[in-house]
Amino acid sequence: MRRRHLGSVIALVLTTLLLTSCATTLKGTPVSVFANPFSVAGMPAVNGPTGLRDDAEAPSRDVANTDGGQIDELAASAVSDIEEFWAEHYGATFGGGFTPVKELVSWDSTDYGDVEFCGNNVVGFVNAGYCLDDNTIGWDRGELLPQLRDANGDMAVTMVLAHEYGHSVQHQADLVTKKTPTIVGEQQADCLAGTYMRWVAEGNSPRFTLSTGDGLNNLLAAMIAFRDPLLNESDSEVGADEHGSAFERVSAFQFGFTDGAASCMAIDLEQIKQRRGNLPVLLPDDQTGELPVTEQSVRSILDAMNIAFEPANPPQLSFDEAVCPDARAGGPASFCPATNTMTVDLPALQKLGAQSADDSGVVMGDNTAYSVVVSRFMQSIQHQHGGVALDNAEAALRTACLTGVATVKMTDDITTPAGDTIQLTAGDVDEAVSGILVNGLVASDVNGDSVPSGFSRIDAFRLGVLGDQDRCFKRFD
Structure with missing residues (x-):
């Protein structure tokens, strides 16, 4: 993720680990991957x-x-x-x-x-x-x-x-x-x-x-x-032997x-x-791309979401201990329907967004954390939409889908009232996908419960990246 402030530039891009690998008709009736969330x-x-x-x-x-x-x-x-x-x-x-x-x-x-x-x-x-x-x-x-x-x-x-x-x-x-x-x-x-x-x-x-x-x-x-390594725009390897993100x-x-x-x-x-689509593939030159997870950066992300979606009743943001009468609060970020409040546990979110690579080769980074914040904002959007449950498996996948929609909106610069400019950078989508697979928070309901299949969670996120809000609500009603 990249945040710029008018008059100065904070360079923010993510590094990746590359594991090199030059890496029908089946029986049965085709079934929608979303027909059953389990x-x-x-x-x-x-x-x-x-x-x-x-x-x-x-x-x-x-x-x-x-x-x-x-x-x-x-x-x-x-x-x-x-x-x-x-x-x-x-x-x-x-x-x-x-x-x-x-x-x-x-x-x-x-x-x-x-x-x-x-x-x-x-x-x-x-x-x-x-x-x-x-x-x-x-x-x-x-x-x-x-x-x-x-x-x-x-x-x-x-x-x-x-x-x-x-x-x-x-x-x-x-x-x-x-x-x-x-x-x-x-x-x-x-x-x-x-x-x-x-x-x-x-x-x-x-x-x-x-x-x-x-x-x-x-x-x-x-x-x-097995994904491609992140490259800067002027790298000589750009366009050569490309396999994909x-x-x-x-x-x-x-x-x-x-x-x-x-x-x-x-x-x-x-x-x-x-x-x-317009998802970024290359990093601007001389940018490293990590946006440190701070109280200010979280506020900037929330401000960007309010601009992108223009909710009638924007959710409030709290960094205090989460308390909610109608949902199980807790975790790096949570949403309380009763108070329309997003609560962020900043140390937990910072841990989630720290750059790291596990033994499997899956790499985490800043957007592993910010995508969770965005997902809780999208629960507020669902709550205001009305007519949908927030505490079941369909809600978990709907949240992943809507987070995909929000991710695409950040491919364009969004300038906040504070003068910050939020924009997606190359590698951010892969970090979100990694988080969806490993911890499932982006694809969880208002209680933080997800579905067991990482395959289904990623599918729902992709549906949002390639679709829009209406498609998410229709698919996961």
Whole structure:
């Protein structure tokens, strides 16, 4: 988030952690992801086993240059499983027959040997990839896959390889050419990985399981970690090898998971631009972008919201202990309907907005905190709208949706009566998405209760980013 005061500029932009990874038609009837707030794309949102089954079928593929260890065994199982999925479902969406990749190649990026992948020496190549030239898939067993497994479990490894196999599928199906922008190919592959993961979540895989609760949440955390690094406008890397923000890549994965491979065919540059809209992608030069969470900055955010939405009865702001007769008060920020008061626990909000990166690669920052403040303002908007409950699961998702609407409004400068100018900066949306996944506060009701599925919470937020207030109220009535 950026706040400027007339006559001086406070530079505010966020840093990110990048985890590098060159990272159908399903049975059943399509169901709206919002039909039941306790479901995930028509399946119950439940925790349970996630990862390689104890009774998993053996891999059907051999691995070149393997060390015979657990990581290569897991990767070979993943590719074998992914191939079985596409062998069964490829023709229904793309027509024709499916052709498996020719070879799987493993290497240790820390080993100074003479192993090559796609014509290049792999020393220091902490990555995984699909090589179009010889139709092979390879991975680093030395650093990348072990780190992924430690941070997010077996299915993070499987997802990366499902993404790489997506590149093989898209080339077979003629979805891309040499002229296709990198970002299109990458988000199509994210989508195709989501299609396979839905098959696993439905219990169809003979090797893996994926719960729709914590298991799927961990996959989304990995997707967030795979986002592009934040760049300044003059950086030489701008426009090169672009994969997309966390918001974009998670969205692409969710399209495939919810709607199948046909939705992946629809991803092109025009669709990506439409989803991106006016959301900032690059940071202005010489700006660092962190807006310290202070009493003044919180007041500035609230002033900006009042200007953007013009409520008939603006909520009051308090930094005292939260007391509310008709809602459970507390947390970094809360809203009390009876008094139309937003209460902020400043130390708790500052802790929430501190820049940090957890072991999964999900990075928090200032907008992790400010998005929670905005969400409580949007509860006041709901209260004044009337006719809707504020204390149930639908209210939690409605709050996330309306926070998405408010987020887009801050893409333009909003100048407050105090002379501050509030504006969204590149990376802020990803910080909000990270918070929605990890703590769920933005997607919680007036009592601070959320729904169990991070997938559904992020979906609701995206609905608001791509829609408007009316759409949020109609969807979550």
